[in-house]
Amino acid sequence: MSQRLVDLVKSRFPQGVLESHDFRGDDTVVVRREDYLEVVRFLKDSPGTAMDFFVDLTCVDWPERKPRFDVVLHLKSFGSGERLRVKTGVPEDDCTCPSLTGLWPAANWFEREAYDMYGVRFSGHPDLRRILLYEEFEGHPLRKDYPKEKRQPLVPMRDDAPPQPPPFPERPH
Amino acid sequence: MEEYREEELTLPAEPMLLHMGPSHPAMHGTVRCVVKLDGETVVGSDVQIGYLHRGFEKECEWGTWTQVFPYTDRLNYASPLLNNIGYALAVEKLLGLQVPARCQYIRVILGELARICDHSVCSAAMAMELGAFTVFLYLVKAREWIFDILEEVTGARVTHAFCRIGGLRWDLPENFADRVRSVLPKSLEAIHECEQLLLRNRIFMDRTMGVGTITPERALAWGWTGPCLRSTGVAYDVRKAHPYLVYEDLDFDIPVGSQGDNYDRFVCRLEEIRQSARIVMQALDKLPDGPIAVPDDTGILLPQKLETYTTIERTIQHFKIIMEGIQVPPGEVYSYSEAANGELGFYLVSNGSGKPWKCRVRPPCFANVQALSELTRGRLLPDIIPTFGSINMIGGECDR
Numbered sequence: 221m222s223q224r225l226v227d228l229v230k231s232r233f234p235q236g237v238l239e240s241h242d243f244r245g246d247d248t249v250v251v252r253r254e255d256y257l258e259v260v261r262f263l264k265d266s267p268g269t270a271m272d273f274f275v276d277l278t279c280v281d282w283p284e285r286k287p288r289f290d291v292v293l294h295l296k297s298f299g300s301g302e303r304l305r306v307k308t309g310v311p312e313d314d315c316t317c318p319s320l321t322g323l324w325p326a327a328n329w330f331e332r333e334a335y336d337m338y339g340v341r342f343s344g345h346p347d348l349r350r351i352l353l354y355e356e357f358e359g360h361p362l363r364k365d366y367p368k369e370k371r372q373p374l375v376p377m378r379d380d381a382p383p384q385p386p387p388f389p390e391r392p393h
Numbered sequence: 394m395e396e397y398r399e400e401e402l403t404l405p406a407e408p409m410l411l412h413m414g415p416s417h418p419a420m421h422g423t424v425r426c427v428v429k430l431d432g433e434t435v436v437g438s439d440v441q442i443g444y445l446h447r448g449f450e451k452e453c454e455w456g457t458w459t460q461v462f463p464y465t466d467r468l469n470y471a472s473p474l475l476n477n478i479g480y481a482l483a484v485e486k487l488l489g490l491q492v493p494a495r496c497q498y499i500r501v502i503l504g505e506l507a508r509i510c511d512h513s514v515c516s517a518a519m520a521m522e523l524g525a526f527t528v529f530l531y532l533v534k535a536r537e538w539i540f541d542i543l544e545e546v547t548g549a550r551v552t553h554a555f556c557r558i559g560g561l562r563w564d565l566p567e568n569f570a571d572r573v574r575s576v577l578p579k580s581l582e583a584i585h586e587c588e589q590l591l592l593r594n595r596i597f598m599d600r601t602m603g604v605g606t607i608t609p610e611r612a613l614a615w616g617w618t619g620p621c622l623r624s625t626g627v628a629y630d631v632r633k634a635h636p637y638l639v640y641e642d643l644d645f646d647i648p649v650g651s652q653g654d655n656y657d658r659f660v661c662r663l664e665e666i667r668q669s670a671r672i673v674m675q676a677l678d679k680l681p682d683g684p685i686a687v688p689d690d691t692g693i694l695l696p697q698k699l700e701t702y703t704t705i706e707r708t709i710q711h712f713k714i715i716m717e718g719i720q721v722p723p724g725e726v727y728s729y730s731e732a733a734n735g736e737l738g739f740y741l742v743s744n745g746s747g748k749p750w751k752c753r754v755r756p757p758c759f760a761n762v763q764a765l766s767e768l769t770r771g772r773l774l775p776d777i778i779p780t781f782g783s784i785n786m787i788g789g790e791c792d793r
Binding site: 243244246248272273274275276278280281292294298301303305324325326328329330333337350351352353354361362366368 | 442448452486613614616634635724725726727729736738740742750751753755759760763764792793
């Protein structure tokens with residue numbers, strides 16, 4: 221459907237595009253992390269592409285793979301109605317990715333959620349806090365190695381309050 | 394009488410931090426606004442969500458593809474059927490599956506009825522928070538009549554879990570069309586009555602007109618979709634822009650606003666209710682006969698009970714679907730549909746096992762609520778109430 225866009229990105233960033241595929245009409249380009257921000261900026265601002273609408277941003281965890289995480293971005297052009305998926309790999313030991321908050325304000329919360337759930341740090345994000353979970357939460361729950369039944373430590377009421385014993389004995393998991 | 398000079402009367406004051414919610418009647422129990430106030434003027438605010446986070450995506454990864462349906466009911470719990478349909482369409486896209494025409498029509502009818510319910514209850518809540526309690530009761534009653542129909546069809550008032558991958562749970566009851574044809578005008582009449590009560594009401598107009606205004610450019614930059622975006626004048630509706638199911642064959646209009654304020658959002662929703670009713674009536678007239686699901690032998694739907702108990706092939710098929718789940722080919726899709734709040738997207742990743750590797754929801758109101766802080770900056774504290782109400786944040790969908 222949007223093979224045209226994939227070709228445009230490929231010709232503009234011959235080194236940057238690692239892979240592209242089309243599955244059930246969804247076009248995807250996989251780009252190097254170093255070129256991710258520039259590719260997205262190109263897609264947004266160049267008149268030939270005009271992917272001006274930020275649809276969604278999330279991550280996928282592949283524990284067996286290197287790099288471990290995918291940052292998955294969905295874009296849409298309001299003029300032409302075309303859609304494109306941009307993916308970039310983020311390794312576990314350097315879990316950072318450029319932030320898109322400079323391009324769209326909408327990216328703010330979506331990146332905060334991705335950080336909250338996967339621990340990917342978005343460099344250049346103005347306010348990278350947890351969003352759905354609380355500050356004291358330990359770990360990033362959508363990582364595949366986070367056990368579903370894992371219990372979280374009890375958060376003390378105040379900073380100066382002594383830590384409380386857990387209400388139930390820890391279950392083995 | 395002693396005279397005071399103007400500057401002596403103003404008290405020097407630090408900006409005050411006020412925590413609005415989560416236990417605040419107008420915050421629907423699911424969100425907190427930390428508001429920085431200078432007098433009654435909002436200088437800044439931090440909207441904190443997550444109070445209804447239930448680990449939707451994590452849960453999805455632990456069950457089969459079919460077992461996600463009950464969870465989707467609890468996303469936007471004001472219009473569960475639209476989430477059911479959105480998810481079913483996403484998995485069907487991943488499977489490369491097309492459901493029969495009757496199923497598509499039924500999905501459209503039920504989806505639009507759900508949209509009417511959602512818009513009614515959103516408008517009702519917003520009006521009530523501005524003091525219009527009668528309107529709340531009228532609109533909730535109008536919704537209740539439709540809920541009765543949905544209950545008759547699906548067996549549940551709210552948590553329907555009615556869609557299946559490749560079809561529906563069961564067919565419509567016999568008197569369904571007549572019931573809808575008699576109930577829908579009654580609901581529309583109640584909605585019309587509410588319009589007469591509110592739209593020229595001085596208090597309502599003062600509280601909503603010119604309040605919570607956003608330009609189309611900013612709305613797009615924030616990723617807005619749905620009635621909120623259309624209230625700014627952008628006629629974007631997934632049902633028209635990227636038609637799915639049978640929306641192409643049905644005649645309806647996209648109502649748009651011009652100011653992008655609370656009043657326009659309210660009016661847009663009420664007008665959309667009428668358009669949805671139009672769609673339902675047309676779809677009822679065109680409703681074809683035929684199967685409501687893909688054939689049994691595709692291995693996607695559970696076989697009929699009688700066959701399951703009498704033939705070995707169907708017993709095995711039943712067992713495999715229950716125990717291993719539907720076999721979905723590896724790949725990834727992003728599928729989107731027009732839910733009550735805007736573009737509801739499902740990004741699904743399959744690794745070829747019977748469980749979703751990743752089931753991401755793009756919640757429309759997550760993007761909408763994000764702009765709340767910008768909409769209320771520089772306004773009065775009471776302006777947060779109608780603005781928050783007209784954005785229609787649904788905690789289940791926003792926090793997942």
